[in-house]
Amino acid sequence: MRNSGKAAIISILTPLFAFSSSGLAQDRARATDENSARPAVGRSSDWRTPLIGRLANGVRFAILPRKGNDPGVGLLMRNEGGFIAEHRAGERGLAHLIEHIAFHSPTTAAPDDLDHLKRIGLPLTFPAANAGSTSWRETNYYLSTKTTASSDLDALLTLLKDAASGMNLRTDAVDTSRGEVVREMADKKLGNQIYASYIGQVAPGSPNDVIDAQNSDDVPIASITTIRGLYRRLYRPANMMIVIVGNVKVDEVRSLIERRFGDWKPIGPPSRKTPFPVFQPNRIHPISFSALPEGRRTAFMTVVMPTPRPPSSRAIQARAEIMDLLVTRAINDRLAALQPSSSPGKVGIFIENGEQGHRQIMLWDNFVEDRWKPAVAGLRNSACDLATKGFTTKEWAAAKQNLVVDLEHQVAEMPMAANVEIAKDLSHALADGRHLIPPDELLRYARTMLPQIDGRSGGEWWRQQWSSGTGHLRVEAPELARIENTLSAIRSAANGPSTIPTCKYL
Template sequence: MRNEGGFIAERRPGERGLAHLIEHVAFHSPTVTAPDDYDHLKRIGLPLTLPAPNAGSTSWRETNYYLSTRTTAPNDIDVLLSLFRDAATGMTFRPDAIDTSRGEVMREMADKRLGNDIYASYIAAIAPGSPNDIINAQNSDDVPVASTDTIRSLYQRLYRPVNMTIVIVGNVKPDEVRTLIEKRFGDWKPELPDARRAPFPMFDRRRIQPISFSALPQGRRTALMTVVLPTPAPPSSRDRQMRDELMDMIVARAVNLRLTALQPDSPPGKVGMFIENGEQGQRQIMLWDNFADDRWKPAVADLRRITCNLTTGGFTAEEWQAAKRNIVDDLNRRAADIAKVSNVDLAKDFSHALADDRDLIPPNELLRYATNTLPGVDVGSGSTWWRQQWGGGVEHLRVEAPELAKVSDPVVAIRAEANEATGSSRCKVR
């Protein structure tokens, strides 16, 4: 069950972290139909479900609840749907359930505080004004003190039919499952989206600086070369979506091949390229180098040199062909392993696709598409993609290293290292 409205919905004073708190309360709260049953969802659901590392999660835009049945018996599915309905409309927010949940959230966020702070600093640099900048790394300052009325008010504002999606994946009969969903949720009256709902904020490209740094003593060591673009509109067709996905995959693989060739002895994951499309509120293309010790200078030089060379010269025919072969091999493996993907993961992917107005395309279909179209995707189209995509965003170079605390002016030092790496006026960092 997916609820549209996570941290970004906490727009009113005193609501920071409460969407996450509500997620935890759902597992403890008695319900209207079982007012004395503490831990109602867990007591009823655990005997019917498989153990899972995570049964709930909250992000900037949503809260998800995951239940994986031990069987596909209609009666079991019906019971779990009844628990979803209780969580969506029937929680009583009894004080002891709220207090237990407050403690869980506070401990969880304390464990994540350093990572959240590092991530918040990074997002504030590359995408100022975007959701993950505004929510301040899942700030939960109001969790310890929020009143029951404040928590219930947010719950009633978010947990509405227009915000909810139920996804069931498994060896079930669709018509039978649809009947079960209608039984539990059929009395929900359709409603139009709130016309006054504020749109998700976009990043402010005017506020993006060319260079940023972090010198936290307990922080990570990484150099990141990034461009951020507006989230693209939903694809106009299934064919267009496959074409765009495939081009992203090939380009990312070609860049990764170049990065690896530059550092052939590096361990897996030290260098790489990543494209994130919409999940964080913007399209993000990022190259990284997780350097060791005081090696930030060669990391900066390598990333600047590679992005400059790609912009001015594009891909080579050899690396483009190798990238295409790699992608076909990957899709073959993914198609062969599709039965190993858990139904819970498929349900997550399906709910995200629905929310983004995209299709969930299985790897075997994407493989067929790739087999038919890749011969016509030449290196020139890849180089054009790079120039358009990388040039269409705002470039940002970030370095995170405790050693920078000893540098008198890290921004000046980083800029000098980047500009010296290419000697090209077209690639100078401001």
């Protein structure tokens, strides 16, 4: 049951699905009465309607009953306020450090028990590569239990409550955690450097551009007093969410949550809410490059736009997700057909809907050494072709058919989905004011919607999306260091001979 901070390393092959999260969205849940709960609408053969509510002290909870194949339940504790809340001097990176300390620190209930959470929790849970993560906006703790026994779940909820409100931050526990975080930052330094360079160009001013907590100099030297101050500001009932997914009795689990978290009272007055930084389109230049010796070889053509507000209805959200999936399928098929001898994943499209605080559409090409010019020209031609011609009837029909097949496959795989992964998806959806739409429900929407969407409407949708943001062309390759005027060379490649003579990128 190890814990690990979330590294900000871009994954251009991240699968797109109905659970993308929105980093800018505020908590738009309807105000509820004391100790209230409400059902969330949803129809699925794999899980029943989740119960969503809020305790009198502000702790949010969600219980999603499902059978699935897991023998136990997925348990997640989410605390709002990650790196973005580190606004005092000397606090940079300490939200991540606190996440690690939670697995080592004794608590007020067990003041001499080092590694208290792990000692009690390990026998009750399955091992996992990560049991914690910290991002710019929240810290998560997630566990997979071995059984659905109420006593096991109660024991783990007790441990999480102790971590959230009762850590004594003993010096040896803090020092052990410092070492873990320092090593983790060192291991991920290159990836973080690559990502920071990228995001600083395509989305300047966004959270992962202005926050550098993953490379913190404060972690090794912060005093216990400073750490405790941030801990008490961040870990408060109003910032906390408990999510439980599995074959459980809803009323019984709700009672456990109330028993363990209902009497929690915050220490001190609430802290001010830190406004989320947003990307600044006026700072996005047309072209950028990176020539790090250890860097990757890839070309990106992106447009970045503000994160859309959460949809007003479940149906509207489903239609938006289906269009993203459908266009992604159509473009991926086209790009693969243009390079039939390339390995899977060399070229593709990625749509990110807010995880980093903005919506981004990206075309990429992972080229081999000294082949950056053809990669740039190929992306330019593909973008121009899509903008001017849209989709052919044949490729649009194939994309619709293949999307249905993809969704059918996901429906068949639903019982195998891990409870803890669904808990993560549900927590993101709740934090963003969105619905959690399971694959079988999304498939039903798709079967109704797809016959009504032809290639022309798909092309119009794409042109509107592509023109809604600020464009940027980025090339990353070590060999760019040999070029005297790199930006001019990239511009020439982008504006060279084209399959569409009237199309110029710059």
